[in-house]
Amino acid sequence: MNPATQSALIHGAVYGTIVCLAVLTSIAMGIWFERKFAGRMQSRIGPTYTGPVGLLQPVADVVKLLQKEDIIPRDADHALFNLAPPLAAIFSLAAAAVVPFSAKVISADLDVGVVYILGVGGLMVVPTFMAGWSSNNKFALLGGMRAIAQSVSYGVPLVLATMVPVVLAGSLSVSGIVDWQATHHWFAVWPILPGLPAFLLFYLAMLAESNRIPFDIPEAESELVAGITTEYTGAKFTLFYMAEYVHTMVGSAVAAALFFGGWDGPFAPGLHWMVLKTLLIFVSVYWVRWSLVRFRSDQLMDLCWKRLTPLGLGLVFLAAAFVQYWPGGAR
Amino acid sequence: MGYFIDSLKAMATTFRQIFRKPATYEYPEVIRPRAERLRASFALPDDENGELACIACMACEKICPSQIIHIKSEGKRESPVTGKKRQYADTFVLDLTACIGCELCVQVCNSNAIYMVREQEVPGFEREDLVLNLERLRANAKSKTAAWAKGTVLQEMQELPKAEKKPAAEKKPAPEKKPAADATAAPPGDEKPAPEKKPVAEKKETPAPAAPADATPAAAAPAEAAPAAEAKAAAKPDAEAKPDGEAKPKEAEPAKAEGAKSDAAKEASA
Numbered sequence: 371m372n373p374a375t376q377s378a379l380i381h382g383a384v385y386g387t388i389v390c391l392a393v394l395t396s397i398a399m400g401i402w403f404e405r406k407f408a409g410r411m412q413s414r415i416g417p418t419y420t421g422p423v424g425l426l427q428p429v430a431d432v433v434k435l436l437q438k439e440d441i442i443p444r445d446a447d448h449a450l451f452n453l454a455p456p457l458a459a460i461f462s463l464a465a466a467a468v469v470p471f472s473a474k475v476i477s478a479d480l481d482v483g484v485v486y487i488l489g490v491g492g493l494m495v496v497p498t499f500m501a502g503w504s505s506n507n508k509f510a511l512l513g514g515m516r517a518i519a520q521s522v523s524y525g526v527p528l529v530l531a532t533m534v535p536v537v538l539a540g541s542l543s544v545s546g547i548v549d550w551q552a553t554h555h556w557f558a559v560w561p562i563l564p565g566l567p568a569f570l571l572f573y574l575a576m577l578a579e580s581n582r583i584p585f586d587i588p589e590a591e592s593e594l595v596a597g598i599t600t601e602y603t604g605a606k607f608t609l610f611y612m613a614e615y616v617h618t619m620v621g622s623a624v625a626a627a628l629f630f631g632g633w634d635g636p637f638a639p640g641l642h643w644m645v646l647k648t649l650l651i652f653v654s655v656y657w658v659r660w661s662l663v664r665f666r667s668d669q670l671m672d673l674c675w676k677r678l679t680p681l682g683l684g685l686v687f688l689a690a691a692f693v694q695y696w697p698g699g700a701r
Numbered sequence: 702m703g704y705f706i707d708s709l710k711a712m713a714t715t716f717r718q719i720f721r722k723p724a725t726y727e728y729p730e731v732i733r734p735r736a737e738r739l740r741a742s743f744a745l746p747d748d749e750n751g752e753l754a755c756i757a758c759m760a761c762e763k764i765c766p767s768q769i770i771h772i773k774s775e776g777k778r779e780s781p782v783t784g785k786k787r788q789y790a791d792t793f794v795l796d797l798t799a800c801i802g803c804e805l806c807v808q809v810c811n812s813n814a815i816y817m818v819r820e821q822e823v824p825g826f827e828r829e830d831l832v833l834n835l836e837r838l839r840a841n842a843k844s845k846t847a848a849w850a851k852g853t854v855l856q857e858m859q860e861l862p863k864a865e866k867k868p869a870a871e872k873k874p875a876p877e878k879k880p881a882a883d884a885t886a887a888p889p890g891d892e893k894p895a896p897e898k899k900p901v902a903e904k905k906e907t908p909a910p911a912a913p914a915d916a917t918p919a920a921a922a923p924a925e926a927a928p929a930a931e932a933k934a935a936a937k938p939d940a941e942a943k944p945d946g947e948a949k950p951k952e953a954e955p956a957k958a959e960g961a962k963s964d965a966a967k968e969a970s971a
Contacts, residue, residue: 411715413724584708661715662708 378478382467385477389466396645397615398428400652407653408660435611438604443506446601450504455602455609457497462616465490469623470545472633472640483544484532487624491528491579494617495521498581498588498598501610505601513597516667517588520578523674524585528575530682534568535628537689544624548632556631561696564689569629571682573651576625578670580617582655584662587670622651738849740802740817743795743833744841750782753839754814757790761806761815769796770806793838797822797831808859810852818845 402417402425409416417424442451468483470476480486495518502514535557536542539550551557557565578585589597599610626632626647633640665673726733748754757774773792780787807816818841825831833841 407719410719410723413718413721415723415725415727418727657712657715658708661712 382477389477390463393466393619397619401428404656407656411660435608436605440604443601445506447504450500454497454501455606458613459609461490461493462613465620468544469627470548470632471644476545479545482542484536484542488529492525502598507601509594510598510600513588513594520587524575524578527571527678527682530686531568531572531575533686534564534689544627548627551631552634558629561692564685568685572625576621580621582618583659584664586664587667618655619652623648625651735819739819740804740848741821742818743838744818745815745838746842752782754812755790756788756812760809764805764809767799767801769799793835795833797833798828807850807852808855813851813853816851817848819848820845
């Protein structure tokens with residue numbers, strides 16, 4: 371093992387651990403915040419009794435979930451059933467590896483970071499369907515089927531939306547795209563035509579990929595009991611629950627990096643800006659979640675293939691045209 | 702696109718909501734203002750001599766639709782305070798878990814010996830925690846605020862109107878008589894000036910009674926209106942008849958009212 375590989379591994383291990391812990395902690399606080407936020411949206415006050423202003427609520431949640439009995443259905447496929455939750459957690463966290471939290475804080479600065487993120491993000495469908503299939507439960511299976519349809523479909527607009535900053539910056543590396551934005555301008559601001567719609571497209575596709583409301587079809591509480599997580603209890607359910615939040619959080623971070631200049635910002639160090647942007651997008655996911663209702667399955671496909679995919683194609687075309695023909699647009 | 706705009710509207714609505722005051726009352730610390738007539742639990746108060754007011758008449762036990770009141774009494778004995786003989790409730794058990802809060806027990810209590818209170822019982826871990834016995838019911842009377850109603854208050858409300866409200870009292874029985882065969886008798890009964898008028902009206906308007914008699918019960922109602930109007934018109938010239946007429950209904954009415962009351966009581970006890 372040559373010294374360069376060695377140092378890269380150590381760097382990755384150290385920063386990866388820090389990033390994972392930071393993401394998981396912020397998820398825990400995010401759950402607290404979501405409860406408060408949702409409460410205020412519904413004229414309630416949210417948790418108050420667990421610690422000051424309910425701050426220990428996530429701890430209570432986790433303790434409660436871990437205390438629960440671990441039940442495996444008799445006719446379930448035990449290997450797959452047990453493998454699915456950790457895989458979900460791993461895949462969702464793995465995407466955080468290439469997200470630049472500041473110019474220095476990045477676990478692995480891949481040249482093909484964007485491709486890596488899309489690939490790992492796309493892998494999320496595997497544990498989801500594993501859970502749906504192995505549970506030996508019709509609701510879980512239906513949820514798994516829906517998850518495949520949804521993830522595969524929404525992968526297309528997600529990739530197309532991601533292509534816009536890639537084309538504009540001329541780089542597949544996430545840190546490269548952020549660098550370009552730091553020296554030029556944020557893509558959500560300029561060029562505004564492919565930039566801002568591309569962000570909205572990315573945002574919608576990200577919601578769908580991470581199965582958040584209004585695209586929570588695989589879970590679809592009112593239709594499928596709890597969808598893929600129907601048979602899961604205790605720690606395994608916790609992992610799924612966590613994976614969903616991690617996925618959303620990492621997706622928010624990627625959106626912040628690709629469209630809002632990542633760590634670029636005045637007055638404060640880059641890390642602050644990146645965290646601020648990530649959390650703002652993360653909170654907006656909650657906002658959407660507590661405001662909108664779920665799509666029907668066919669409406670979801672309709673939206674994806676008839677609206678978002680053509681829109682994404684058009685945006686990529688516009689981005690290419692901008693780079694080629696706009697005076698000063700060429701890099 | 703329409704969905705997109707509607708979604709933005711929905712998000713604007715939820716965003717505005719954030720800045721509104723939450724509707725939550727944090728119950729054990731902040732107690733929401735209780736309604737005047739809130740009925741949460743029961744209390745057995747003392748009478749003016751400091752004794753239990755309940756005389757174990759069993760009215761509440763009998764009327765309770767859920768059959769959750771059980772009273773036992775060891776018969777009459779001398780009161781240590783007044784020296785008079787009276788009955789006491791020696792055990793009084795009220796199972797609040799099955800109470801439907803109808804307040805009928807309060808309503809039938811002639812001695813105001815049970816009323817409902819506005820504060821809830823403390824939640825318990827066992828069903829027995831919500832079964833109230835005599836001690837707890839008496840303690841409630843001291844520690845909790847009474848709801849609006851007492852037995853005698855409710856009974857007064859249920860009473861038929863007194864003599865000064867003559868017309869209202871007389872009109873009530875009248876419609877019940879309508880389908881009956883003596884439809885002709887009803888319209889004069891509606892009139893203020895009373896029974897004296899009846900023969901007068903009938904004598905003057907001979908064809909009128911004949912018509913309703915022929916008519917079917919359904920048609921009787923409009924037919925009745927006509928004789929009533931005629932009777933009114935007839936009443937005016939016969940002003941002298943009034944003094945005689947006034948004296949009679951006064952006697953008749955209390956009897957009527959009492960009859961109605963006993964009927965109501967029968968129904969209630971049944």
